[in-house]
Amino acid sequence: MSADTAIRVLGVEKAFQGLPVLRGVDLDVPTGSILALLGSNGAGKTTLVRILSTLLMADAGTAEILGFDVAASAREVRESISLTGQFAAVDDLLSGRENLMLVARLRHQKNPDAVADDLLARFGLTDAGRRRASTYSGGMRRRLDIAMSLIGDPPVVFLDEPTTGLDPEGRLEVWQTIRTLAGKGTTVLLTTQHLDEAEQLADRIAILHDGRIIRKGTLDELRALLPTASIEYVEKKPSLEDVFLAIVGPTD
Template identity: 50%
Template sequence: MTAAIEIQHLVRSFGKKAVLSDVNLTVQQGEIFALLGENGSGKTTLIRILTSLLAPDAGTVTILGTPLKGNENQIRQLISLNSQATTVDGDLSGRANLAFIADLRGVQSGKLVINDLIERFDMVDFIDRKVATYSGGMKRRLDIAMSLIGDAQIIFLDEPTTGVDPKARQDIWRLIQKIRDEGKTIFLTTQYLEEADQHADHIAFLNKGKIVLSGTPTEIKTSASPQSILTVALEDENGAARVLPERQFHAGSVVLPDDQVARSLKLLVNNDIKVVSLGPAKNDLETVFFNVAEEEANEVV
């Protein structure tokens, strides 16, 4: 099967600032792919390149077997972008927003398509109200529905659950899974690592413009080396950070690879720093990501 997205040696800078540095990535068809990373890591820049809104400085992008460069108009027929900022018109009803996009894209049987989306996305109760009266979750649901008008095979969702309440986040993920189950490919960015862990088929960590980890959530968690959480007294946190300058303490705690625990304990004790507890670290994406980010930062230093 042809991959949905193939990225090779992608580079992009703004002035002297390198935002993407030799990004290589493959996304398979029919999966939910989550790109994870802190603010400023390059996630939105990468999406803008993949959706032809921004040209890379170097490297290649292939969408469903077709090179992006030189085929932008053709590619735009195969993809849909849902950005962080909702694109709905608050002065119109939800139905009118859907009808506008259907007309813009020249969709045949637009009313049938719109009615189907309203039913699938459970918007019957509010679809004929002005969008200005919608909650954040309602607006996001409508926005995603608008992304599906047409024949897009790849849906790009940039931070789809940011700024909505927990119930709305659950509803949005159900919609995303429903879209995936219909054979579409979902490429999304998120800062909610626990959501990616639970719902994504594959994930990749983007840190300082590079892909530093990729795979299924289970593969990434099981491949991580055993680690422990060491906690010192809060009044000793600054001293602990001076003794272990390569480690970042948060609320008195730090995650250490197991092979460094004995050395770290000895240094702390020798400097009269009170160790409160030591135990196994959680094997979750958040722990893995922050440790990889810290390792990358230490390598730069």
């Protein structure tokens, strides 16, 4: 496994009670890139993420994170990754800052106060840092959740449908957070059902269907699979998202 590849999956299979979910998945994710794993419900996206994050054993095949085998070197893999699930795992009774300090202590950081303050600043939550998380909007909760997962600066981050249940503003907040992560060199594997999310964020896209990766490549490479439509005149109308943001104003 070269230094240019952060995640490598070869022939991974998984079945539950005799029902195949993954049927030989092959996948490479370049270091410092965002890969969007697209698929409908039941396609096997979360199962693959759970295998890569050492929460589930594959029935066959191999997977490596930064050269560490997820089965044979699970401890090293866990030290190299972070996983954010579909729903924000924050404690509503604690403030944003207290949530961050709690995780920093659990991960044996030397200065939890400084770690919390740095992440609040990085994720635009400083002003809300001393408020209870229960008062946060959906986008703020998700940003806090991702911030908590980054304590210790893991080089590889798994985001399993991170915009589930968010309104348009919240989605845009999370999108910007993901762009910032990749801009700092973090490798991101993002699972999503939303085509626009993959289009906006991903360097490369993989389509998981019926337990297999059936297509993968850049957006331009995938677009090239279809013939170009001939259009003589296009009148661009504002999208619903444009209208919504123009009415409500910029995100706080």
